[in-house]
Amino acid sequence: MAAKKRPVTGGIDTHGKTHHAAVIDQTGRVLADQQFPATAAGYRQLLAWLRSHGRPVKVGIEGTGAYGAGLARYLTGEGVDLVEVDRPDRKTRRTKGKSDPIDAVAAARAALSGQATGTPKTRTGPVEAIRALRVARRGAVKARTAALNQLHGLITAAPEDIRADLAGLSTAMTVTACAGLNCDDTAMTDPAQATRAALAAVAGRVQALDAEIAQADRRLRPVIARTAPRLSALKGVGPEVAGQLLATAGDNPDRLRSEAALAHLCGAAPIPASSGRTDRHRLNRGGDRAANSALHTIALCRMRWDPRTRDYVDRRTKQGLTKKEIMRCLKRYIVREVHEALLADFAAITSA
Secondary structure, X not given: OHHHHOEEEEEEEEOOOEEEEEEEOOOOOEEEEEEEEOOHHHXXXXXXXXXXXXXXXXXXXXXXXXXXXXXXXXXXXOOOOEEEEOOOXXXXXXXXXXXXXXXXXXXXXXXXXXXXXXXXXXXXXXXXXXXXXXHHHHHHHHHHHHHHHHXXXXXXXXXXXXXXXHOOOOHHHHHHXXXXXXXXXXXXXXXXXXXXXXXXXXXXXXXXXXXXXXXXXXXXXXXXHHHOHHHHOOOOOOHHHHHHHHHHXXXXXXHOOOHHHHHHHOOOOOEEOOEOOEOOEEOOOOOOXXXXXXXXXXXXXXXXXXXXXXXXXXXXXXXXXXXHXXXXXXXXXXXXXXXXXXXXXXXXXXXX
C-alpha cells in the first residue's frame, strides 16, 4: 500500500506499433520498464502499470505530435501531468547507447530533473482540425509546384513547333493550352506525340491540384476566421499565416507562459552568446521555422503597407541598422501582438 502512494515519474519512448515505458522513483532509480501495444487497450494497460508502482506525478513522453499523439490525448484525459521530451541528441546516444528502455528511462529522468519542461499540445480542438486541413493543402501546393516545374522542363525540351505555340503565355494560359493538347496514342514512338501526351497529363494534374487547393481554402478560411478573429484582424495576417501561427501555438496556447516563450518557439528571440568581457547575442536559427516564415511574411507586408512600420524602418535605417536587422526587430514586436491576440481568441472560445 505504501509503495502505491509513493510519487513516481514515468518516461515513454513512442513508436508506431508499440510504446516502451519506464518508471523511476524520486531519486532517479529505475523501478521497472515494459513494452505496451500502441492501441486504446495498450494505453489503459500502460497507465495501470504506471499506477501499480506508485502515484505518477509526471510523465515524460517523446513524439507527442506523431507516434505518441494518441497516448498523450489519453493520458491528458486521465489527468496525468505530461511533459514533452526531446529525443536524445547524437552525442548522448554515442556515449550512453540507444535502445527503447534506455530512451524511456532518459525521458523519465528528463521529466524528473526539470530538463524537459514543455507542455504538449492537447490536439483536441479546432486548431488540430486546422492543422489537419493545412497538411493536405500544403501537400497539394508542393505537388503543384513540382508539376509546374515538370511542365516547364517538358516545354523547354519540346520540339520547336510545340514550343512556338506555347511561347509567351502566362503560367495559367500555358496550363490551359497544354491540357487541351491532342495526341495520337498509336504514335507514341514519335517524340512530338509523346511530348504532347506528357504535357496534357501534367497540365491535367496541375488543374486537379488547383481545384484541391481551392477546396482546402474554402474549408480553411471560415474555420480560421471563427477560431481566431483577433489574430486574423492583425495587419499582414492572412488565412495561411494565421493557420500556421495557430498550429504552432496549439489548442492550448496558455502552455506558452509569455510572449517571450512564443518568440523563442518561433525562433524570433536572440540567444545570448557572451563570453568574458564580450556581451552580445546571436541569431536564433532554431524553433519552428514555418512559424518564423509566417512572422517574416507579416513583417514584409507591414514594411510595404503599414505607415507606422515604414516610419520605424526609416528611423532604424538612419541609426545604421541593416534591413535584415530591422526585420529581426520587427518579428520580435510582431510576436508580442500575436501572443496577445492568441490568448484573447482562446479566452473567448473557452468562455463561449
